[in-house]
Amino acid sequence: MSANSSMERKGQLRTSLSDQFDKWFGEEARRRWADYAFMIAFVVLVLVAASAAEVFFTPRNISNLFRQIVTNGLVSLGMLVTILTGGIDLSVGSIVALAGILAAGMTDQIGLPLAILVALGAGVLAGSVNGFFIARFKLAPFIVTLATMSAIRGAVYVYSEIPQVPQNPAFRALLGGGFIGPVPVPAIIMMVFYVLVWLFLNRTTPGRAIVAIGGNEEAVRLAGINVGRNIWLAYAMSGFFAALAGVLVASRLGIAQPSVGLGYELDAIAACVIGGAALGGGSGGVVGTFAGVLVLGLIDNLLNLFGVQTYYQQIVKGLIIVLAVLARRR
Numbered sequence: 001m002s003a004n005s006s007m008e009r010k011g012q013l014r015t016s017l018s019d020q021f022d023k024w025f026g027e028e029a030r031r032r033w034a035d036y037a038f039m040i041a042f043v044v045l046v047l048v049a050a051s052a053a054e055v056f057f058t059p060r061n062i063s064n065l066f067r068q069i070v071t072n073g074l075v076s077l078g079m080l081v082t083i084l085t086g087g088i089d090l091s092v093g094s095i096v097a098l099a100g101i102l103a104a105g106m107t108d109q110i111g112l113p114l115a116i117l118v119a120l121g122a123g124v125l126a127g128s129v130n131g132f133f134i135a136r137f138k139l140a141p142f143i144v145t146l147a148t149m150s151a152i153r154g155a156v157y158v159y160s161e162i163p164q165v166p167q168n169p170a171f172r173a174l175l176g177g178g179f180i181g182p183v184p185v186p187a188i189i190m191m192v193f194y195v196l197v198w199l200f201l202n203r204t205t206p207g208r209a210i211v212a213i214g215g216n217e218e219a220v221r222l223a224g225i226n227v228g229r230n231i232w233l234a235y236a237m238s239g240f241f242a243a244l245a246g247v248l249v250a251s252r253l254g255i256a257q258p259s260v261g262l263g264y265e266l267d268a269i270a271a272c273v274i275g276g277a278a279l280g281g282g283s284g285g286v287v288g289t290f291a292g293v294l295v296l297g298l299i300d301n302l303l304n305l306f307g308v309q310t311y312y313q314q315i316v317k318g319l320i321i322v323l324a325v326l327a328r329r330r
Helices: 002-025 027-052 059-084 092-110 112-137 141-159 170-176 185-203 205-215 217-222 227-253 264-274 286-305 310-327
Strands: none
Touching: 027 286, 027 310, 059 092, 059 185, 059 205, 059 227, 059 264, 059 286, 092 112, 092 141, 092 170, 092 227, 092 264, 112 141, 112 170, 112 227, 170 185, 170 227, 185 205, 185 227, 185 286, 205 217, 205 227, 217 227, 264 286, 264 310, 286 310
């Protein structure tokens, strides 16, 4: 009996040590420490910005910062939903350009509300096409969205090779250039959708299914959930948010250019990964994604204040993606 008791105590000790090791050095612990590291980096970034640039905390600069992050904020929100399923959407930049040029080009012909609906509908349609081929034929999301990225960009230039400037002043005044108090209207729209998507992912059956698909698609299928329909929904949502971002950026600038949106997918992926999303799916959240968007916005804002060229900004973003993926690797 004493020998058996001794062996049991040794087994319990090994189990305890193993649990303690996983607590401090396991996968969940690495992700937790990565979150802490990014939070510290965010605080340091704010302190550096405040001390190095006197205009950083001025109301005008803060307002500009929130206006500037709206586009990436909405695109990243849609990208998050697709990443949660274990996929990715490389066509978001092209959808931004398509929606913007449709809204700007059609406003004077059919009116602003209908033009916006057409632009958003085009985004949903593009996302639905992505979702259909990925869900129905089990094609790799990278390949499908890469193909639609090229096709949609070509369609944008077929529609118009030159920038579209709507004559209706409401196109800019009501959306991109509007304010409610000191807060830009696009920022309010973005935050409303962040709340709605948080509720969708955490409080609805389709939202929870989208998260579960990225974790274990086969288990979700065996549970009787329609995997294909939820994957299609995720890409349709991504198309919608990219289109909404396209309408807002065109409204803010007062002009829609067919070349806009190049590289937007890079910014969106970076924001999601910084915010804790795992590219393999099943991990990530709305709050973390917004934090990632804000970090990238702060970096852009700070570099712009110091007159750093855009090319160097892209280098910084690329390095951030690599570091974020390394920090959150399995």
